[in-house]
Amino acid sequence: QSALTQPPSASGSPGQSVTISCTGTSSDVGAYNYVSWYQQHPGKAPKVIIYEVTKRPSGVPDRFTGSKSGNTASLTVSGLQAEDEADYYCSSFARSNTWVFGGGTKLTVL
């Protein structure tokens, strides 16, 4: 049950795009299409923004897109806005019916 690997930080200017990676193994990310992404603002609870690799809950802007290739999932935020500045976490369902999170990425909008 090792944590998924995310870069600790990412940044971009308003209007730009930024991609955050999430690397797991063939026992979690690579094995299932059950990768989710969460956005967490300081002092707040996390909020799901992507589930099942590519799906967006209602109300989440289409600027947020998810993808996966092999053992690595990715979150792309297009048209960066000031309110996108937050911590982002990936998670995956894993073998033995458990779940694992990434270490989190702090996104800064310059």
Place this chain on the structure above:
Amino acid sequence: EVQLVESGGGLVLPGGSLRLSCEASGFTFSNHWMHWVRQAPGKGLVWVSRINNDGSDTRYVESEKGRFTISRDNAKGTLYLQLNNLRAEDMAVYYCVRGYNYGLDHWGQGTLVTVSS
């Protein structure tokens, strides 16, 4: 509107116990798996445990097997997490999270557990 309200956190001595509760509303509680996720101060999210719809199957993060026990009361719409033999490294905000199709969707606001002498 889905609501998850945690309670039961607080200050506990090392080696002590706490029982966290999560009252659910706005959805059919018995239709969903439920999870606990924790976040130590300034750190990332860590999945702790999951219970299936009727409570017959439970899973835990390997490091906490034997110390934590997840349970639920579908009649009361409430999820629980029993924390035993608490250590300093268990200090965290504990979130109650609704499961959805092998993902986690709605999150409560969390309850803070502080372990200190």
